[in-house]
Amino acid sequence: MAFPAPVWLAVQEELLESGETEEDCDSQSCFNDFTDQALFETFHLSRPCIAFIADAVRMRVKSAAFKKSQPRVDLMLMAALNYYAHGVFTTSVQTKARINLVNAVHIISGVIAGMSDVFISFPLTAEAKARTASRMEELCGIPNVLGVLSPAHFKIRASPYDKKSFKSFINTLGYTSVVSQFICDVEGNILSVEKCCVGSAFEQELWDSSFKGREVEDGLHGPFWFIGGKGYRLSKHVLTSVINPVFDREVRFNEAHAKVHRVMQSMLGAMKRRFRCLQQLGFAEEGSLNKKSNIIKSCSVLHNIAKKFSVPLPPRAGMAEPSYPGKMYTCPMEISPEALKARQELIDKNFSASVSNQDSS
Numbered sequence: 001m002a003f004p005a006p007v008w009l010a011v012q013e014e015l016l017e018s019g020e021t022e023e024d025c026d027s028q029s030c031f032n033d034f035t036d037q038a039l040f041e042t043f044h045l046s047r048p049c050i051a052f053i054a055d056a057v058r059m060r061v062k063s064a065a066f067k068k069s070q071p072r073v074d075l076m077l078m079a080a081l082n083y084y085a086h087g088v089f090t091t092s093v094q095t096k097a098r099i100n101l102v103n104a105v106h107i108i109s110g111v112i113a114g115m116s117d118v119f120i121s122f123p124l125t126a127e128a129k130a131r132t133a134s135r136m137e138e139l140c141g142i143p144n145v146l147g148v149l150s151p152a153h154f155k156i157r158a159s160p161y162d163k164k165s166f167k168s169f170i171n172t173l174g175y176t177s178v179v180s181q182f183i184c185d186v187e188g189n190i191l192s193v194e195k196c197c198v199g200s201a202f203e204q205e206l207w208d209s210s211f212k213g214r215e216v217e218d219g220l221h222g223p224f225w226f227i228g229g230k231g232y233r234l235s236k237h238v239l240t241s242v243i244n245p246v247f248d249r250e251v252r253f254n255e256a257h258a259k260v261h262r263v264m265q266s267m268l269g270a271m272k273r274r275f276r277c278l279q280q281l282g283f284a285e286e287g288s289l290n291k292k293s294n295i296i297k298s299c300s301v302l303h304n305i306a307k308k309f310s311v312p313l314p315p316r317a318g319m320a321e322p323s324y325p326g327k328m329y330t331c332p333m334e335i336s337p338e339a340l341k342a343r344q345e346l347i348d349k350n351f352s353a354s355v356s357n358q359d360s361s
Contacts, residue, residue, distance in 0.1 A: 203231030231326030
């Protein structure tokens with residue numbers, strides 16, 4: 001899972017021990033007005049999942065300096081969850097909320113994004129890391145892999161009149177977007193999400209400048225690999241595919257590498273399917289992407305919580321987006337001999353003909 005069991009239990013225990021005030025009990029009524037089916041259709045989440053989210057948000061709001069003049073937390077949360085699910089506000093929520101819906105989304109997005117320190121994290125203990133790597137090896141045969149690394153592009157609208165800014169948002173697939181760096185485990189739990197940048201950004205630059213990238217490359221998370229796509233440089237911790245495979249073992253390794261990468265594609269597809277606001281984030285300006293970043297982080301937090309509650313996905317709407325191919329530099333990136341040697345040793349040890357025959361037997 002994306003966050004350790006002790007953390008999850010501690011949050012639940014604090015929610016239970018804090019008790020509910022009379023105001024809290026009343027605040028649940030806006031969700032209680034929905035039937036289970038209407039609740040799922042409106043928010044793409046189940047009742048127990050929403051109850052947990054509401055308690056966690058109220059607890060975070062109480063511990064922060066929150067303006068008393070703001071609307072009730074549950075009404076703002078209702079508006080935000082509805083927007084995340086559909087990218088617009090449905091009639092039922094507009095009728096019930098009667099507040100500034102856009103402002104409510106911005107406020108709640110800031111609160112839930114701030115909860116990422118609890119609900120989005122790497123495995124902390126040696127046992128948890130070994131268990132995560134073992135599950136990854138069961139899937140693909142590559143040992144010591146802790147997660148999958150990938151950029152995630154989210155469509156935005158940018159003004160074509162500002163040619164310089166507009167061009168900065170255009171990604172490799174030709175549409176305007178913002179991009180965030182994601183890491184997930186083999187089960188599709190999000191382990192890390194970094195703030196968003198303009199769509200033309202290179203993946204390697206995102207990794208080099210990210211907090212998690214510096215931690216990983218400095219060895220703070222142990223001697224583990226992270227599966228990276230074509231836009232990343234092979235390093236002592238980022239494992240890329242072989243560009244021009246010659247031997248069968250290299251082909252087998254590339255197939256295993258692609259199998260792991262499909263986990264990330266599936267996770268991002270599921271997140272955009274549940275939270276349709278991510279399919280189009282509206283207008284954005286290059287100098288102010290914090291609101292977009294908060295929405296992306298909020299949906300990431302809610303994705304992990306929804307997986308914990310085993311909430312099913314809503315029906316698919318429209319065509320699935322093509323997977324992002326990666327943005328590569330014009331000149332080949334320089335790769336250290338040590339990284340090349342480490343990858344070759346991994347391939348020789350785990351994907352040679354003798355190992356393949358043993359697996360077949």
